[in-house]
Amino acid sequence: MxxxxxxxxxxxxxxxxxxxxxxxxxxxxxxxxxxxxxxxxxxxxxxxxxxxxxxYHPDRLRQPLRRTGPRGSGGYRPIGWDEALDEVAERLAAARERDGAESVVFAQGTDRNYQEWLFRFANAFGSPNVLGPAHVCFYPRVMAGILTLGGFTFCDYEHDPEVVVVWGSNKAATHGDGVIGTRLLSAVSRGTRLIVIDPHRTGLAARADCWLPLRPGTDAALALGLLHIVIAEGLLDKEFIEQHTTGFEQLRQHVRDWDPRRVAAVTGVPAQLIVRAARLYGTAGSAAVELGTGTAQHASSFDTARAAILLSALCGNIDRPGGDVLWDPQPIIGRRTMPMSEALPADQAAKRLGADRHRVLSMSGWAHPSAVWRSVLDEDPYPVRAMAVFGSNLLVAYPDSDRVRRALGALDFLCVTDLFLTPTAALADIVLPASGWLERDQIVEHANYVAARRAVTSVGESRSDEEILNDLAGRLGLEGFWDSARTALDARLAPAGTTWRELADGYYRPTELRHFKYRERGFATRSGRVALYHEGLLRMGYEPLPVYEPPIRHLRAGEHLLTSRHSRFYFNSEFRNVPSLRAKEPHPRLEIHPGTAAAEGIEDGDWAVLEARGHQALFRARVTDEVRPGVLCAAASWWYPELPPDRSWRISNVNRLLRDGDENPAMGSSTLRGVPCTVRRAPDDLVAACLDTARTEWADELP
CATH class of the missing domain: 2.20.25.90 (ADC-like domains)
Known part of the structure; x- marks a missing residue:
């Protein structure tokens, strides 16, 4: 062998x-x-x-399945690929013929390098409705960058920033957005200083010069306070401001009242610590801001991202060595051109669900989830009849999970492509077995290089999402696709003058890192400058300058602030069925400050019940001073693969406690941070009833 x-x-x-x-x-x-x-x-x-x-997990899906029992029962029989794909294509085409292409929603989870394929398929099909967690993940930052300075920035760790602001991110453990945490840690080992903004004392916070443990959801207020200080104390790159920005005077007036005392009252961070952080950042020779999803999951998400970019611009850190560098991709058919957005007619794009309220989110191509569920359940503004889901366990990925369950149950047709029979896949009419990353050839497009992910094995009859989408496109007669997903690799690399074999043999092609590109061509905005004050947002009906949206309501007696975070052993909702990883963190954690725990009669290791909005969820307490007093930090996206499908997602799913909101006008970001919540010790009999794997009935013990 x-x-x-x-x-x-x-x-x-x-x-x-x-x-x-x-x-x-x-x-x-x-x-x-x-x-x-x-x-x-x-x-x-x-x-x-x-x-x-x-x-090679024994529970991997290995062949296509057709549902045999009631939706959600988990009853399926195997079918062949041709039969499965023919039926999916027929059902999608029938929905388009009956109610229009907009009646079909295409959904995905975290991007696995096939996101652009899904957008390409949806646009060619004629549907404006692609559903994903964009509004509470990456896209508040993406759209803030595009609108403010014409592109997306990433931290230049290659040139050792003097200071890095790690904001709502545990980069060393989560490796988000294609930037690996080891790059940050290497820079720190060489002398980079850290400012960490997080209600949780992460490992990075423990190493930081300044840790700002703000109240969850108050990020925008802190950002306005930092802008106030750097302007008031003149910690500015005046030449950059004068030559490359517009709207400085409006911004200066706008943040005038956000003095450290006011910001401290809102955020809970001592005023002197806020001032210290602003001075550390403002006096640095180079500095970068690493925004995480913690900043994107509340009503001020887009404003927080905009304010962070404005802070970088005022201090001259845009596109400089060791600063926030504008992404300049290689000339392949990739993130910018692969979606083929030009294929979607303008009249169809105007039908995008949520576009009437969240125009900035719609500009990025995404439908808003709350609008999708409303369309399914109430046929408002039109009916959604069918959904094709790729790699997303929707029942634990979105707020108000019970509403999501009702919507999925109301669809005429649901197809799910995944590696395992998740609780979402167990609702599908057709289940397609996806291949894992070891089983597919893919082009990997990073900030720093274009690389080859190479297939080294195969499991059962599983196929890559790209293969499935390409084959469906052929059956539906959609233009813009290829003979095979393999052929597409060469076609996508051709504009860069290379082939898949050359890329695979060379492993990766580095992207040239160039700085101060705006000196040659300006910024890709209407004025060619950084828009501190944004006239376009004003014309769209949004605030032209960042604002802080206070919470919907204040805490009542006995309530605390709920937030959440992901484990370094899992990725969103994945891997809880992998024994070596589950052994490292077998239970959903609730991190609670010792003072808060004592007040509620909870000890370390106790099971606790969180309650909000009339729903409850079960977590195991970890009493620690790593979180602020009065803050409850719950494990995110938890479900139990060992339990029956319709019980597995209900017991410890923090999203059941959260409102399916759209509080941020521009992006529609839901408030997942700083949510009023109560906590109590869970009775032993309740815990036993919920987690008993021998039970066969699927009724939920928790409201």
Missing amino acids: TTREVPTVCRMCHGGCGALVTVEGERAVSIKGHPGNPNNAGFLCAKGRASIEHA
């Missing part, structure tokens, strides 16, 4: 570390970090090391 070592790029999380996979015959047998990859230099986290265990 031949043994070979294949260089590839991990996709067990959003980052994409370099990996070396040892393959014996047709089976992957071991994996380690690739020491020659500049992203991670040989490091591989617990999730990456579990890749092979995940790939």
